Amino acid sequence: MSYKTDIEIAQEATLIHIKNIAKKINIDEDDMEMYGKYKAKLPLSLINESKIKNSNLVLVTALTPTPAGEGKTTVSIGLTEGLNKIGKQTTVVLREPSLGPVFGIKGGAAGGGYSQVVPMEDINLHFTGDFNAVEKANNLLSALIDNNLQSKVNNLNIDPRTILWKRVIDMNDRALRDITIGLGGTANGIPRQDGFNITPASEVMAILCMATDFEDLKQRLGDIFIGFTFDKKPIFARDLNAENAMAILLKDAIKPNLVQTLEENPAIIHGGPFANIAQGTNTIIATKMGLSLSDYVVTEAGFGADLGAEKFLDIKCAAADLNPKCVVLVATIRALRHHGGAKKEEYNTPNLERVTEGFKNLEKHIENIRKFNIEPVVAINSFISDSDEEVQFIKDACANLGVQAVLSEGWAKGGEGTQDLARAVVDVVENKATQFKPIYDWKSPMKEKIETIAKEIYGADGVVFDKKAALNLKRIDRLGFNDFAVCMAKTQKSFSDVESRIGRPTGFKVTVREIEIAAGARFVIPILGKMMRMPGLPSVPASTNMTIDNNGVISGLS
């Protein structure tokens, strides 16, 4: 049996003009800016707060994932097709992919199989230029910092050893992780140790995704914390008059992008912050745009629910006053086997015992979602290696907890395969949704907020603050950043901070090594392990096998 690749399915699709997609959500052609025939930017004036209140926000998240991921994007798109099929006018709102993984190992992020957003190639490549705009705004600030270090006019007396702001590039390029800049004499700046992060790891990306309007964006850009002067005064981007020029570079990037699903439903794709050291979900503006234009919005957040959903709810929803009415927990039988102790080579072999043991992981995620006062639905993302018996076990085990678990066959069948899931979601939205509540109050003491997440969501007995983290807490207090949200940076492979602790670990503490500050994004980032900010290319990069013919037809992109 051979399957079509994602790009083959996407290329066979007949797309309709984006103005006809816009028409479906009552956007006039004149109100948007087309980028070719199949992409458009939407003006912020379409955001309508009263419509947002009457719309229904659904978050798609997952159990603790295996390295391949459990298919959140595919389920989000599939669910959108299903909801539209059963008569609920729905828009899917997603993150933009980074170029790095496209040419590296992971591939793009436009869904898979018959649950994709299109034009897949454009979305996975430069799209409408948002990532580039973020990169340029980030790097303009870097250039201004290094220029100030050696400038005789307006010199801010910045101590180069304290500069936290790094340059970014949207490329998997490990050789740029640790570099020395400013070499070669007085004409070339001041020598210092530096490094590049990948663009999704830029705080400018986090800020773009947290901003509620252009004014807020500019304010947040000015608030970026850079480092200290030699006499220990904090320096912000506004001290370099950088925020206006940065905002100029982001004037179009702040507008959400409209594309379509394979079944011609609207998809808004906007922003793409890292899920490990940032919030890992699309822009507040895009989510609000979707809610302003549709009865349902399906969206997703990176990694498992302990990270993605927690940050989505406690950071994004709390900041933007959003009220998600249902959380879809994506589970795969493969991942449940893994959490039950199956080895990698056993992932695709039915084993009810492993699945039964692995269910404990899913159960903890279900309990967690309920702590936010939201009812979950479990979507079993269907794979051909699933046995009927394993699937039935999950359904029964969830039913015992009062949760619907529904097979999601969007990858193979598109909306035809997700209508049951759509009905389960509508049931929760219409019959069980009230007002969600965050797990912590932003105004609580910083240490307490971190402990709340660790105990309530991860199931930890407590939090150990390393010496550096304890000092960082004092700095946060001194800088007046106590009311910031908490953006946890932890492995996605375990509830704990130890990758090998699969399933539902108990009797553990997590260790905060240090706490970073994203003052423009208005969160702090407790670092619970080594966080990757610049991936590398594999031995055989994906780019090696890509081709494009003289008509522009691409193969090998995934």
Place this chain on the structure above:
Amino acid sequence: MSYKTDIEIAQEATLIHIKNIAKKINIDEDDMEMYGKYKAKLPLSLINESKIKNSNLVLVTALTPTPAGEGKTTVSIGLTEGLNKIGKQTTVVLREPSLGPVFGIKGGAAGGGYSQVVPMEDINLHFTGDFNAVEKANNLLSALIDNNLQSKVNNLNIDPRTILWKRVIDMNDRALRDITIGLGGTANGIPRQDGFNITPASEVMAILCMATDFEDLKQRLGDIFIGFTFDKKPIFARDLNAENAMAILLKDAIKPNLVQTLEENPAIIHGGPFANIAQGTNTIIATKMGLSLSDYVVTEAGFGADLGAEKFLDIKCAAADLNPKCVVLVATIRALRHHGGAKKEEYNTPNLERVTEGFKNLEKHIENIRKFNIEPVVAINSFISDSDEEVQFIKDACANLGVQAVLSEGWAKGGEGTQDLARAVVDVVENKATQFKPIYDWKSPMKEKIETIAKEIYGADGVVFDKKAALNLKRIDRLGFNDFAVCMAKTQKSFSDVESRIGRPTGFKVTVREIEIAAGARFVIPILGKMMRMPGLPSVPASTNMTIDNNGVISGLS
């Protein structure tokens, strides 16, 4: 007397929808890809070789410029307005600006006063993403090179000390000129000395501008020369299978961009290679596109005619079989005073003696243009400090040489101020144009080609090849690159390689220090002095004074 700034004039303009500009040159709305309402990408299928033969190409170049520049872009746009006003259907074809100078000191490149292309802000910012695409294609190759250095699979045995390929960033960022990458241990690549150039200095940009179609682009990308293996074998981009992935990143960047002039005439803006170490003119594809769609095309090339026009004619026109029918030499009274010995503080003070002496510079450029078998027209780019007597002197002196010198008042008056210039150009095109001939044959020996340019165009007595340059000549021969064109890298401030030799220097030799190879662009670059590839920011960067309000209205951009 106070003048409106360029951005104020541009913002006051009422733009018409780009589909209506397209209509003027018989492009159907469905044939192009709109980027918002005022920008569009044009498909390569609109290029029509037989129409190209019947159209008229006019190059705008300049005398040896002062640092502020003599206004080639402004004259090009103004002349286009004037030609359209007198009934010649004309498109202006220009380069895209780089972000670096926009935030640095020089500003953008969308013309000035009442001779501008709009939307000025978009053109000067990310535009349609072409520069970003070039940057990403360039940097993907860099990442692949550094990945290969440390890869155990398909390791090419590249000697890191020989790598000529640098990363690029479209930013004025002197701290990246000289850096050390790959530090921090085995996970982070192989340590080596490296540096970033600004994006217009990328060979990918030069290649994009030399490519005649997508197939040619891919071929040229594969031809990029990277360095040597430890056993001295040359390594090309194709050895890393990089050309397809790079071409994928350039799939939209290869399409020319359509915008409009202030008087609603078509403008095609595409590509922007450096004028110092590259060819400094827009893409062959854009020029051919313009010629396919209009009766006249006005285009420009960077720096003075000794560099810009020579490269335009000997590299671009020779490669693409283009036949320019008139060359407009832009002169300013200010620059003529300079070449006559005026000091900077005297530039704006009438002085017939200086102008008379300075005319020798212009005279040499006139002689040079005629060596290509093309008749020049002199455009005196009008400034308020010009005296009638100085202007009359230029007109008379030119008339003595059989050349029309016409006042160009496009900056102050738009097309109203350039109709005389337009008529002079039409006179040359209709009555004096035959077939242009390059100054050298690509098939001549490399050394001879360089000497021909130096003697014929610069007026040098000869060329000194430094030891390194002599070795480089041997390498070029060994690699089989003898038939490449010559892209001279020389100061724009003098016919010679010494900046201070203003006017029309004689009795000098030029020294070639080394010769670089741009194998994908198919030219070699004799370096006659220190060439800037990464500008720095000034003490007070332009970005500092820029603002953008909450409606997106920008000020301080120039």
